[in-house]
Amino acid sequence: MGLLLWLENSSLADAVRSTTWVYPWVNAFHSVGMGFLVGVVFMICLRVLGFGRFPIAPLEKYLLVVRSAFVLSLATGISLFSAEAPRFFFSPTFQIKALLIVLGGVTAWRLFKIVFRDGAGWSGAGGAPLAAKVIAGVSLMCWVGAIFAGRMTAYLP
Amino acid sequence: MIEWIQNTWLSETMISLQWAFPICEALHFVGLCILMGSIAVIDLRLLGFARSLPARVIHQLLPWAWIGFGLNLITGTLFYFSGPDFYYPNTAFRVKMVLILLAGLNALWFQLTVNRDLDSWPDDADASSQVKAMAGISLGLWVAVICFGRFIMYWPPI
Numbered sequence: 001m002g003l004l005l006w007l008e009n010s011s012l013a014d015a016v017r018s019t020t021w022v023y024p025w026v027n028a029f030h031s032v033g034m035g036f037l038v039g040v041v042f043m044i045c046l047r048v049l050g051f052g053r054f055p056i057a058p059l060e061k062y063l064l065v066v067r068s069a070f071v072l073s074l075a076t077g078i079s080l081f082s083a084e085a086p087r088f089f090f091s092p093t094f095q096i097k098a099l100l101i102v103l104g105g106v107t108a109w110r111l112f113k114i115v116f117r118d119g120a121g122w123s124g125a126g127g128a129p130l131a132a133k134v135i136a137g138v139s140l141m142c143w144v145g146a147i148f149a150g151r152m153t154a155y156l157p
Numbered sequence: 158m159i160e161w162i163q164n165t166w167l168s169e170t171m172i173s174l175q176w177a178f179p180i181c182e183a184l185h186f187v188g189l190c191i192l193m194g195s196i197a198v199i200d201l202r203l204l205g206f207a208r209s210l211p212a213r214v215i216h217q218l219l220p221w222a223w224i225g226f227g228l229n230l231i232t233g234t235l236f237y238f239s240g241p242d243f244y245y246p247n248t249a250f251r252v253k254m255v256l257i258l259l260a261g262l263n264a265l266w267f268q269l270t271v272n273r274d275l276d277s278w279p280d281d282a283d284a285s286s287q288v289k290a291m292a293g294i295s296l297g298l299w300v301a302v303i304c305f306g307r308f309i310m311y312w313p314p315i
Contacts, residue, residue, distance in 0.1 A: 028303065032303050035190055035193030035194070046221070052214070054211065054217055057209075150186075
């Protein structure tokens with residue numbers, strides 16, 4: 001609790017809260033980060049699940065986009081969190097969102113390891129192995145769940 | 158027009174169902190990710206970022222952009238019906254609509270001039286500077302659409 005209050009009283013939190021334009025801009029960049037991060041993860045997961053029949057190995061380049069968007073989302077997320085640290089920390093929907101992001105991140109990372117090691121051989125009729133498809137499906141659902149939980153955080157006390 | 162919308166069944170339902178608006182918002186975000194993800198992969202490929210991805214793959218990615226856009230057109234229309242008197246005069250909303258129109262015209266231009274030729278491109282083809290400009294404009298416009306979408310709720314600035 002001490003840490004949360006320290007964060008809420010920090011100059012970062014002050015800046016995010018007090019100016020009329022900082023909060024909307026940080027919020028906008030959080031959404032842009034989400035669009036690129038979750039969006040590119042979606043495209044890789046959907047391809048693994050069998051939507052589209054194109055070589056999957058070249059998508060490895062886009063991990064740079066995923067990583068950059070993650071850093072942007074995390075930095076803006078921490079700024080937004082700091083503005084009302086205790087409220088977010090104790091909000092059940094925020095806790096669920098954080099958990100789903102960790103799960104979505106770990107599964108996506110695991111999927112990328114498999115896809116960009118073995119994926120070059122998947123362009124045939126068989127497509128990706130079942131294990132990779134399961135991980136892709138779970139990751140996809142975690143990110144959709146994180147979006148829903150994130151939105152509900154704005155509405156539930 | 159605003160009064161007519163406010164008297165529709167859809168408008169009354171959006172207001173009376175407490176969870177309709179938040180659920181539509183979450184779906185709007187999911188649609189945003191699907192649209193932005195496919196656009197990012199396509200436009201960055203055209204800009205030369207991942208030339209090992211054959212350009213003709215764009216044909217298989219474009220349907221996702223349409224699915225994301227369709228989902229957001231539906232949920233976005235539902236937002237508008239929930240409060241036309243709020244959205245209609247909202248400057249951020251108006252700017253967002255203009256940006257979407259510009260992004261649509263840019264996509265149409267791509268569709269008419271480049272899209273059907275993609276199959277004849279060599280796998281690792283470098284796009285012309287005209288096509289790169291289209292891709293860059295597309296990426297910039299969609300990022301701006303997301304930002305102005307976010308500004309709607311904070312408009313007018315206090």
